[in-house]
Amino acid sequence: MAEPSPRLLEAVARDLRPVRPLAAPWRRALVLLPLGFLLLVGVPWFWGIRKNISELGMWLAWGLSAVQALAGLAVVGAALREGVPGRKLTPAALAVTLASSATLLALITWVTAQYAPVVVRPEVRVRWVWECLGIATLSGIPALAAVAWLAWRLLPNRPWIAGALAGLGAGLMADAGMRLFCWVSEPEHVALSHGGAILILMVAGALLSRFAETWKGWRGR
Amino acid sequence: MSDERNLDGELVAEMVAYQNGDLEAFQRLFRALAAELGRFFAATVRDVSQRDDLVQETFLALHRVRQTYLPPLPVRPWVFGIARNVERRHRRSWRRRGAHETPLVDSADAAEAAEAISGSSPSLDRRALASALRRLPASRREAWVLHHVHGLSFAEIAARLRIGLDAAKLRSSRAMIALRSLLGDARRG
Numbered sequence: 001m002a003e004p005s006p007r008l009l010e011a012v013a014r015d016l017r018p019v020r021p022l023a024a025p026w027r028r029a030l031v032l033l034p035l036g037f038l039l040l041v042g043v044p045w046f047w048g049i050r051k052n053i054s055e056l057g058m059w060l061a062w063g064l065s066a067v068q069a070l071a072g073l074a075v076v077g078a079a080l081r082e083g084v085p086g087r088k089l090t091p092a093a094l095a096v097t098l099a100s101s102a103t104l105l106a107l108i109t110w111v112t113a114q115y116a117p118v119v120v121r122p123e124v125r126v127r128w129v130w131e132c133l134g135i136a137t138l139s140g141i142p143a144l145a146a147v148a149w150l151a152w153r154l155l156p157n158r159p160w161i162a163g164a165l166a167g168l169g170a171g172l173m174a175d176a177g178m179r180l181f182c183w184v185s186e187p188e189h190v191a192l193s194h195g196g197a198i199l200i201l202m203v204a205g206a207l208l209s210r211f212a213e214t215w216k217g218w219r220g221r
Numbered sequence: 222m223s224d225e226r227n228l229d230g231e232l233v234a235e236m237v238a239y240q241n242g243d244l245e246a247f248q249r250l251f252r253a254l255a256a257e258l259g260r261f262f263a264a265t266v267r268d269v270s271q272r273d274d275l276v277q278e279t280f281l282a283l284h285r286v287r288q289t290y291l292p293p294l295p296v297r298p299w300v301f302g303i304a305r306n307v308e309r310r311h312r313r314s315w316r317r318r319g320a321h322e323t324p325l326v327d328s329a330d331a332a333e334a335a336e337a338i339s340g341s342s343p344s345l346d347r348r349a350l351a352s353a354l355r356r357l358p359a360s361r362r363e364a365w366v367l368h369h370v371h372g373l374s375f376a377e378i379a380a381r382l383r384i385g386l387d388a389a390k391l392r393s394s395r396a397m398i399a400l401r402s403l404l405g406d407a408r409r410g
Contacts, residue, residue, distance in 0.1 A: 002251075002252050002255060002256070003248070003251070003252070004247070004248060004251045004255075004277065004280060005277055005391060005394075005395070006394075007277075007387060007390055007391045007394060008277050008280055008281060008387075008391070009244075009248070011281060011284070011387055012244065012247055012280075012281075012284050013244055015284070016242050016244055016247075017242060018240065018241045018242040019240050019287055019288040020240075020288065021240060021288055021289075021290060021291050021292060022288055022289055022291065024291065083289075084289050084291070084299070084302075085286065085289060085299050085300075085302030085303045085305075085306065086297075086298035086299040086300070086301060086302025086303075087294075087298070087299075087302070088302075153286065153288065153289065154286070154289055155282070155286045155289065155302075155303060155306055157302050157305050157306060213306075
């Protein structure tokens with residue numbers, strides 16, 4: 001079979017408008033820069049700024065959050081690269097992305113706990129975990145939706161991984177704003193509620209990506 | 222090595238022309254890559270006609286996501302990335318059908334189909350048609366019989382076989398071409 005079938009040629013000829021190649025993944029991730037900024041400023045503006053921000057100072061509060069938001073954008077770039085056929089991340093690159101995200105979160109949590117320690121009363125501990133989990137997850141949804149919009153035309157070879165990375169990036173970006181609202185610096189609280197929200201967004205991203213792949217397959221094959 | 226690099230360069234140029242709307246560039250890409258893709262699918266699909274279908278499906282998928290190719294990156298890894306997706310979808314739908322469904326049309330239905338068709342076209346040799354139908358690959362026979370004998374639309378066939386609309390049309394039209402050729406041979410013989 002050296003020639004395309006008449007049906008294939010007809011389908012191609014029907015929709016042969018010139019297309020512009022997509023920009024490089026990192027450049028497309030930069031499209032989300034304004035959203036990252038909005039989340040960084042919007043979450044504390046909407047829910048209120050953390051009570052003990054003065055203990056952290058400008059750089060440890062806003063500076064570290066900005067670093068975390070930029071790290072989220074970088075992870076989104078990795079997700080967009082993973083979405084291009086034949087451009088999947090190597091296992092080493094994937095491991096570095098996941099490990100550096102976890103390390104960054106742990107480091108920021110540790111620094112925050114050192115400079116602005118908070119002891120949570122036992123009677124509100126569980127309730128606050130649930131509240132923060134809900135708010136952090138909700139804050140991440142716009143970012144995840146924006147990444148899904150950017151990734152819609154892609155065709156990842158590993159939809160689970162591309163989606164999970166998109167969720168991780170969105171979660172990091174949203175949590176950068178969350179930590180400017182939530183004054184609880186206890187590592188257990190941060191791990192369970194803020195880390196939990198990032199995990200939920202990763203699972204949501206993976207499911208969304210897998211669903212999109214199946215849907216496009218049914219529609220297009 | 223330098224031949225390979227030249228070929229890669231040519232593929233990049235064809236791909237860029239195709240992204241700019243050149244249909245002939247698409248055809249040249251097909252000619253350059255179809256055989257390699259066929260060999261790629263041969264690792265998992267034994268049926269030659271199914272392999273051909275998968276190659277066609279790969280190019281259809283490639284057409285839909287052609288903007289994701291970023292020049293001047295090599296074309297082959299991108300095309301084979303798409304082929305891997307097509308192959309995965311094929312495996313998944315094959316597994317699902319194998320697990321939950323019996324074939325909609327098996328070779329015994331060929332005789333029934335021949336009976337039905339020859340009833341409306343007396344000039345057709347019923348036995349030759351039944352025999353030609355049996356010689357078709359199951360996937361094509363299925364689509365052809367569902368359309369021409371049971372009168373299903375291609376959209377209905379696509380839904381029943383869990384394939385795309387284009388794949389349903391493609392299978393049926395290929396079955397028709399093969400039938401014409403087989404019946405022509407039978408008449409001449």
